[in-house]
Amino acid sequence: MEHIYSDYFRDKSKITEKRTQILGIVLHDDAENMAAKDYIDWLKDRAREGCLYKGWASIYIDKDTCYWFHPIDYIEWHCGNQFANEHYVGIERCQSKINGVLSDRQFEEIEEASFKIAAKILKEQNLPVNRDTVRLHREFFETACPARAWQIHVNNSEDSEVNRERLKDYFISRIQTYYNQVKIDKTAILR
Template sequence: MEHIYSDFYKQPVKITERKPDVLGVVLHDDAENYQAKDYIDWLKKRITNHELEKGWACVYVDMHTCYWFHPSEYTEWHCGNTFANTHYIGIERCQSKINGVLNDKAFMRNEEASFKIAALLLKKYQLPVNRQTVRLHKEFFETECPARAWSIHLGNVKTNQENIEKLKDYFIERIKSYDNYSSEKTLDIIG
């Protein structure tokens, strides 16, 4: 997987303040057809147009690329919820538009890449992989996100705590499968 880093990794000036602490990750589905590399220009336009308040995550992932937009220890605007933004790392899974450019099988390869990144981030911050550290956007904000994953893994079921936990348990199982994926070298790539 190719890892690309924005200029925020090279410069001392960051968009936001440091998070008081990192409690885990939030897995998002972007509901777009964009690849991770497409977010490079997309986010540059948001900066140019002074539109970052519309939202952004730490990292954008597809099966080939991981675009690290902003260092993970800094507050993001990914959940529409202050607590989540200041305590959780946003992982945006790309090309998740339902009936978009990817069929379900192809999207699940992007999803697997996001699980690897989640495993690395949780290991970096020495956090366990559980229901408190692996979160869904819809736990913090009224949204369908992660809509594509919800559709694939749960079908057309209503949003309730039981179904949220079912999807989280699937994510947790997949993230745990990458527990041995990390080494000192792989942890060095984490933004």
């Protein structure tokens, strides 16, 4: 896995204010065919055009690359919900478009990479792995996100509380596996 950090990690200027607290993570499915590296220029364009308000997450991940767009201790614009933007770290799983460039099997490799990053963040923040710390975009906003995971793991069933918990419990069980293996290296992630 190649980790790429944007200039926001070097520069003083940031897009948003610092969070008061991190409560957990949100796993997004981007519903695009773009790889994580494709988001580097895409986000630069968005910034240049003054369009970042349309949304961005701290992290963009695919099978090979983890692009750290913005430090995770800052507020994000990833959920269309103020509380979620202020308190949860967004992990955008790339190339998740349904019937897109990746098969389900290939997309599940990206999911695994996202679970590893989620485990690392939760451990570094001294947070447990549970239904309060592992959240879905659709819990905060009217959206199909994470649509690919919903199709694969919940068989595209109705958007009920029970099914949300089914998907979250799957995410939690996978994240927990990596959580137990994480060795904390604060310098690597929270520069």
